Amino acid sequence: MQNQLLEEYQRLQVGEATRAVAYLRLRRALQNLIDAGVLRPGQALPGERDLAKLLGLSRVTIRKALAGLIEAGQLTQRQGAGTFVAERILRQFSRLTGFTEDLRARGLDPQVNFLERSIGEVTPEESMALNLSPGSGVVRMYRLRHVDGAPIAIERTLVPLSLLPDPERVTGSLYEALEDYGHRPRRALQRLRAVALDAEAAKHLQLPEGSPGLLVERRAFLADGRVVESTRSYYRGDAYDFVAELQSE
Template sequence: MEPAAWQKCLQRHLRDTPAQLPRYQRLRAALSAALAAEAAQTGVLPGERALATMTGFSRVTVRKALAGLAAEGLVRPKPGAGTYVGERIVRSLSRLTGFTEDLRERGMNPRVEFLERETGEATSEEAMGLALAPRTPVLRFWRLRYGGGRALALERTVVPRSVLADPGAVQESLYEALEQVGARPTRALQRIRATAVDAESARLLGVEAATPGLEIERRAFLPDGRAVEFTRSIYRGDAYDFVAELEARPG
């Protein structure tokens, strides 16, 4: 992000922070919000002096705010080189995107390993998730998703075969394949819960069994209301932060 864009972004988020908070907490919150924006997902932050100039805060305040972000893993200081966006991936819950698109926007190279890719008939659970009749033809994908050279997530996805006929059409990105047939989803319901990663998933993700993780269930829909995706994922808890921007209802 260019310096002018950083300044505009920080000023906007500072206006949204309570004025009664200590300055370093306000700046920490504004920087955290900026890091959740798609334009600030990778690279190096402005230096302490530049941030002080942009915000009107002292360098002591800036240093304290950056230390708080570093403690959260959102940034990592490199002596003599600056402060870099941390290795944790900050993913916004306000946009409907896929794994591949998310990582590309952050300048990371996504990679997928297919553990299963098959056709079959919907189980009762899959039929319920996709609002289909039992035994309706579906495609199933079990994928290990990589970014930055490490395994980040395991995804089990079911798609109606009436929407996507050929399982081979999905290479790196499901949403790109759906877009090719005019069936990219425009809305989704997503449930996120904490979980202890089971032994098999832990082995594939390269973490210890019972490591904290995030279990995510997504049902995605076309504009006409048809469900086109039912996915259950396990994300590494040490790699992801999910961020939601909330607004108070008027009145």
């Protein structure tokens, strides 16, 4: 990889004035190798000292080039571990699956940390989201999602208590727990929009406040039309892509 980076960096030098900005040239060289698949998702980059020695650049220049790619979501830094090519997760709109099932199907190992898991009486706002009568019971879950130890999404989920009598049954996949009760969703309405992460979401996702994110709102239904789930999820904008397959008639 180091030889390929050196060759690409030197190739970009050809025809450029010597005063051309070195950190931009290095940034382009790294981006070209990422786009070509030479640098693969999750692959570690050499340290700043090694890159400086390889390319004959200062560590300040190296750091500036890497910072631009980190800001663009192409690279990530892990404290004490180094700099890595960002791993982006693709999720399709065409299939109704839960977060856990979707990532397992892609060979990934999702983890969940429950920040809240409680039962209460439905509020007026929750009553509207779930089409429940006042006084009905509701399960509230607030979950932080991880992949390979890195936070990916933060989710607030509501489920009618009548459909999920024991929320402790949800250890990973909500849909698997609902299926155990015979209440797996059959269809869903989902809306996605780009947002700037607020302080709470950014803190949990280990990003600066105001970082780009994706807000996904989902209402899932049983075959008889009852609402079984209402979820608001904030995803890291630098680590998650949603894909929709479109077909003509």
